[in-house]
Amino acid sequence: GAVVSQHPSRVICKSGTSVKIECRxxxxxxxxxxxxxxxxKQSLMLMATSNEGSKATYEQGVEKDKFLINHASLTLSTLxxxxxxxxxxxxxxxxxxxxxxxxxxxxxxxxTRLTVT
Amino acid sequence: xxxxxxxxxxxxxxxxxxxxxxxxxxxxxTYLYWYKQEPGAGLQLLTYIFxxxxxxxxxxxxxxxxxxxxxLSLRIADTQTGDSAIYFCAESIGGATNKLxxxxxxxxxxxx
Numbered sequence: 001g002a003v004v005s006q007h008p009s010r011v012i013c014k015s016g017t018s019v020k021i022e023c024r025x026x027x028x029x030x031x032x033x034x035x036x037x038x039x040x041k042q043s044l045m046l047m048a049t050s051n052e053g054s055k056a057t058y059e060q061g062v063e064k065d066k067f068l069i070n071h072a073s074l075t076l077s078t079l080x081x082x083x084x085x086x087x088x089x090x091x092x093x094x095x096x097x098x099x100x101x102x103x104x105x106x107x108x109x110x111x112t113r114l115t116v117t
Numbered sequence: 118x119x120x121x122x123x124x125x126x127x128x129x130x131x132x133x134x135x136x137x138x139x140x141x142x143x144x145x146x147t148y149l150y151w152y153k154q155e156p157g158a159g160l161q162l163l164t165y166i167f168x169x170x171x172x173x174x175x176x177x178x179x180x181x182x183x184x185x186x187x188x189l190s191l192r193i194a195d196t197q198t199g200d201s202a203i204y205f206c207a208e209s210i211g212g213a214t215n216k217l218x219x220x221x222x223x224x225x226x227x228x229x
Contacts, residue, residue: 006159034217043205044160044219093159097215103148103167104215108160 003027004096006109013084013116020080021112023094029074030096034106035067038091050077084116121208121220128226135193137223139206142187146208149182150217151191154203163191163204193225201227 003026013019023033031052036044048069049057056069068080081088091113095106120142129135141149147168152160166173166180166189173180179192189206203224207217 004159032215043221046216046218049216095160095217103165104209105162105165106150106215106217107162108152110159111157113157 002096002098002105002107004094004107004109006092006094006112008112009110010113011115013114015085015116016083018080018082019084019114020078021092021094021114023077023079023096023109025075025096025107028096028098030077030098031074032097033071033077034095034097035069035077035079036093036095038093038111040091044093047079081114084114086116089114089116121206121218123204123206123220123223125221126224126226128228129196130228131196131198133196135191135196135200135225135227137191137193137204137206137225139189139191139220140187141189141206141208141218141220143208143210143218144184144187146210148209148215149180149189150207150209151178151180152205152207152219154205154222156202160205196225196227198227198229201225 005024007022033050035047038044047062050069050071052071058064071077093111095108098105122140150165151163154160164175177194181190203222205222206220
């Protein structure tokens, strides 16, 4: 159980276009999902917290108009990188929060490699 | 602010034990986690420990927590080549939000 998928796994787009990345919880419902960004050989940086049915909460320094997040259902959150530029090239990873007993666990998707040319 | 530090690299021989260390700064962390990341892949939750525990063992994995020193370690017994990966510790902050702050990651290389 607790499987999270992401689609696409890899995408190459031209500068100025928009790209949508999907994050799905396959066998459970997730009211809260998280979006992270990882640069090569670096750690994960939390971008935003996605809450089902409400606006996402963005971390300091993350442009909400640049990275649009929609969490329209309990199993799907989407991240849209608008007007992408080469500096947006990165590995984007989502996670879904699950209540396990008295604690929360986060299960991560396999990641999406975005390359902007 | 929150800061989680790890050593960058650890090399061990197959069959030996590996110990990966992590220090954190937020004393209000409720849970601390260890994740494994293989090349080009997402993160796999290995184990976690509640902040009022000192030790947790799960098969080959042993987590030690020194809350006074804000030090967390992950010991992998009988390390195998398949354990080669990047290991991230993470602390949970923000109460019910359960935001995770990740460490810098430790690359574990297992030599046959």
